[in-house]
Amino acid sequence: MNDSVGIVKTEYAQFDTQLRLESGRLLGPLTLAYETYGTLNTERDNVILVTHAWTGDAHAAGVHSKEDRRPGWWDNMIGPGKVLDTDRYFVICSNTIGSCKGSTGPTSINPRNGRPYRLQFPVVMVRDMIHAQKLLIDRLGVTSLQSVVGGSMGAMQALEWGIHYPEMVRSIVPIAGTGRTSPMAIALNNLARQAIYNDPLWKKGNYRPEHPPADGLALARAVGHISFLSDASMHLKFGRRFSVRDGMFDLFGKFEVERYLDYNGGNFVGLFDTNSFIYLAKALDLYDVAWTFDSLQEALSYLRCPSLWFAFSSDWLYPPNQTEEVVEELEKQKKPVEYHLIESAYGHDSFLVEPEKFIPLLDTFLRKI
Amino acid sequence: MNDSVGIVKTEYAQFDTQLRLESGRLLGPLTLAYETYGTLNTERDNVILVTHAWTGDAHAAGVHSKEDRRPGWWDNMIGPGKVLDTDRYFVICSNTIGSCKGSTGPTSINPRNGRPYRLQFPVVMVRDMIHAQKLLIDRLGVTSLQSVVGGSMGAMQALEWGIHYPEMVRSIVPIAGTGRTSPMAIALNNLARQAIYNDPLWKKGNYRPEHPPADGLALARAVGHISFLSDASMHLKFGRRFSVRDGMFDLFGKFEVERYLDYNGGNFVGLFDTNSFIYLAKALDLYDVAWTFDSLQEALSYLRCPSLWFAFSSDWLYPPNQTEEVVEELEKQKKPVEYHLIESAYGHDSFLVEPEKFIPLLDTFLRKI
Numbered sequence: 001m002n003d004s005v006g007i008v009k010t011e012y013a014q015f016d017t018q019l020r021l022e023s024g025r026l027l028g029p030l031t032l033a034y035e036t037y038g039t040l041n042t043e044r045d046n047v048i049l050v051t052h053a054w055t056g057d058a059h060a061a062g063v064h065s066k067e068d069r070r071p072g073w074w075d076n077m078i079g080p081g082k083v084l085d086t087d088r089y090f091v092i093c094s095n096t097i098g099s100c101k102g103s104t105g106p107t108s109i110n111p112r113n114g115r116p117y118r119l120q121f122p123v124v125m126v127r128d129m130i131h132a133q134k135l136l137i138d139r140l141g142v143t144s145l146q147s148v149v150g151g152s153m154g155a156m157q158a159l160e161w162g163i164h165y166p167e168m169v170r171s172i173v174p175i176a177g178t179g180r181t182s183p184m185a186i187a188l189n190n191l192a193r194q195a196i197y198n199d200p201l202w203k204k205g206n207y208r209p210e211h212p213p214a215d216g217l218a219l220a221r222a223v224g225h226i227s228f229l230s231d232a233s234m235h236l237k238f239g240r241r242f243s244v245r246d247g248m249f250d251l252f253g254k255f256e257v258e259r260y261l262d263y264n265g266g267n268f269v270g271l272f273d274t275n276s277f278i279y280l281a282k283a284l285d286l287y288d289v290a291w292t293f294d295s296l297q298e299a300l301s302y303l304r305c306p307s308l309w310f311a312f313s314s315d316w317l318y319p320p321n322q323t324e325e326v327v328e329e330l331e332k333q334k335k336p337v338e339y340h341l342i343e344s345a346y347g348h349d350s351f352l353v354e355p356e357k358f359i360p361l362l363d364t365f366l367r368k369i
Numbered sequence: 370m371n372d373s374v375g376i377v378k379t380e381y382a383q384f385d386t387q388l389r390l391e392s393g394r395l396l397g398p399l400t401l402a403y404e405t406y407g408t409l410n411t412e413r414d415n416v417i418l419v420t421h422a423w424t425g426d427a428h429a430a431g432v433h434s435k436e437d438r439r440p441g442w443w444d445n446m447i448g449p450g451k452v453l454d455t456d457r458y459f460v461i462c463s464n465t466i467g468s469c470k471g472s473t474g475p476t477s478i479n480p481r482n483g484r485p486y487r488l489q490f491p492v493v494m495v496r497d498m499i500h501a502q503k504l505l506i507d508r509l510g511v512t513s514l515q516s517v518v519g520g521s522m523g524a525m526q527a528l529e530w531g532i533h534y535p536e537m538v539r540s541i542v543p544i545a546g547t548g549r550t551s552p553m554a555i556a557l558n559n560l561a562r563q564a565i566y567n568d569p570l571w572k573k574g575n576y577r578p579e580h581p582p583a584d585g586l587a588l589a590r591a592v593g594h595i596s597f598l599s600d601a602s603m604h605l606k607f608g609r610r611f612s613v614r615d616g617m618f619d620l621f622g623k624f625e626v627e628r629y630l631d632y633n634g635g636n637f638v639g640l641f642d643t644n645s646f647i648y649l650a651k652a653l654d655l656y657d658v659a660w661t662f663d664s665l666q667e668a669l670s671y672l673r674c675p676s677l678w679f680a681f682s683s684d685w686l687y688p689p690n691q692t693e694e695v696v697e698e699l700e701k702q703k704k705p706v707e708y709h710l711i712e713s714a715y716g717h718d719s720f721l722v723e724p725e726k727f728i729p730l731l732d733t734f735l736r737k738i
Contacts, residue, residue: 023617023618024618025618119620122618123618123619123620180609181609182600182603182604183600183603183604183606183607183609183626184595184598184599184600184603186609186624186626187591187595187598187603187626187627187630188595190591190623190624190626190627190630191560191588191591191630194588194591194631195588198567198568198584198588199567200569215563215567216567219560219563219564219567222556222560222563223560226553226556226557229556230553231551231552231553231685231688234552235551235552238552239552240551240552240657248392249393249491249492250492251488251648251651255552255555255559257552257555257556257559258555258559261559261560278620279620282620285624286617288609316600316685319600
């Protein structure tokens with residue numbers, strides 16, 4: 001594995017501060033989980049910040065031990081000789097606030113009462129996530145980001161970075177993103193939330209960690225899985241195949257696509273905190289780059305750096321026309337902007353499943369920055 | 370209301386028979402709820418059979434009393450002077466078996482034990498529905514159908530009628546249909562089912578009718594609502610408007626689209642039986658016109674009559690390419706076939722919301738039969 005960053009360790013940065021959130025509430029002290037790959041150069045200007053999606057974490061590349069068989073979530077993108085080349089770049093990925101993967105979120109201890117926040121945790125927006133990340137970037141002594149690169153919720157973060165820290169960001173690469181979450185995406189998140197609320201084990205967020213609302217969370221995750229896939233990718237993967245173990249006329253018999261959803265939904269339960277899932281869904285729903293601005297136009301006017309955008313033809317969660325709305329406005333404002341619509345059958349998940357389709361374009365772009 | 374069929378009454382036909390289902394199981398005796406509009410002519414050849422969708426019923430037109438403010442579900446299509454002109458045609462609509470609107474289904478009494486079938490009800494396919502309807506058509510003394518017209522699950526029934534009773538059917542009009550349910554549609558139905566199964570009040574189908582699994586059924590219906598709408602129609606209807614009654618940073622605050630889904634999901638609970646909902650979802654999932662045939666090609670080779678097909682540009686539940694797959698095969702086989710892709714923003718629901726977009730085309734077609 002010459003192209004792996006090898007064994008890496010998640011670090012935890014503590015910030016004895018009170019972050020003023022978009023809601024007006026204060027959050028602190030803060031912990032941010034993060035990983036870095038590669039070496040910061042003496043000019044401190046070879047930094048690429050990678051921003052993760054909804055259920056992602058700081059572990060974007062490498063493995064956590066020799067025995068670890070599951071590399072980080074974007075390992076095919078980050079490493080020596082890869083597009084986010086750790087021989088050239090110092091790559092940083094941090095877990096967002098509101099998540100449950102090491103950064104401050106609903107599972108963290110509320111310093112006011114010594115108990116986990118749970119639903120006492122304040123609603124956070126994507127913008128709050130990047131302000132928290134900024135604390136980490138400062139702590140690491142970094143004053144300039146060569147690029148901020150991320151997919152889905154990561155794309156939202158990249159755009160927010162470009163707009164709110166224009167003096168610091170030299171380029172952004174939002175992939176499979178949107179300028180504002182559509183009512184369709186909100187509606188799907190509503191299903192997911194409701195699935196959790198309906199589970200009696202949820203207990204208004206006061207479930208015991210060892211007894212989470214498993215059925216509700218599994219169903220919520222299944223909603224997500226459907227929205228990340230596409231009709232075409234489901235045809236490729238499952239077609240109309242019926243489970244060989246079930247009778248077709250058994251009311252509870254399952255098609256393979258159902259088995260997949262059930263299995264992966266169930267698996268997710270041990271991997272993610274239910275309240276964090278809800279808070280991050282809320283952050284996604286509230287996302288609108290024009291928040292606190294008069295308009296999309298005004299918000300985008302603050303972006304100075306070159307931006308590279310990818311959308312995927314079969315993505316129906318954040319469909320191409322949503323990226324194009326932003327790109328067209330940037331073009332109107334004569335900003336340096338590059339956009340590629342990538343043909344892919346893998347829906348929203350394409351940014352994870354078929355990175356080879358956009359890696360060469362990303363490589364060319366980054367070399368020009 | 371000169372163009373209304375006026376006050377109508379649902380009739381109930383009893384059949385002391387055992388219908389052999391596709392599963393091999395027997396179902397009987399049978400009750401079929403139905404309504405008719407217009408007058409059967411002496412040649413008995415002016416009949417149009419209207420077939421309903423998932424949660425539809427026999428009440429397609431008119432009102433049930435003078436005070437009744439809600440006309441039948443396709444009242445804008447059926448009546449004197451309307452496209453399904455009751456001055457010319459004798460229009461029949463019957464509730465499908467498996468439903469809960471008067472025809473034999475899970476809420477009916479199982480004659481073997483004198484108790485409601487509930488989950489003892491056999492799994493039925495769309496094909497079983499039309500075989501049951503055939504009993505009714507025979508009972509009414511009708512030997513020829515000028516057309517079978519229906520949307521969604523009604524389109525499936527129309528196609529089945531054309532293939533399995535070619536000697537009787539002179540035309541079919543499947544609207545917003547498919548030749549076989551896609552894995553995406555199955556996946557969405559899986560969410561709906563799971564939402565119900567997760568509700569402790571469901572009790573494996575043994576809920577008391579007065580205490581149905583309301584939360585589960587409401588959520589299941591919300592899944593349906595999303596799949597019947599489109600991104601475009603949601604933008605038109607809700608945009609990103611936030612409920613004026615909620616705080617934006619309230620974790621439980623809702624966007625208008627969420628309020629719509631919650632409200633309509635909740636409303637549905639009093640209107641439909643949960644087990645019937647599950648059985649009909651199963652029938653939809655199992656739908657494949659090629660069932661018992663070697664192929665789609667072979668199945669369609671049995672269709673003799675002219676067929677008129679409508680698909681809607683924004684329908685992502687049964688998207689146009691699924692109708693086109695069937696239409697193209699019919700064209701290959703030199704069958705008389707006419708197809709129109711209707712531009713509409715209203716998704717799958719377009720066949721109910723914007724009938725004016727296809728009524729003139731349907732009218733021209735029917736006059737030629």
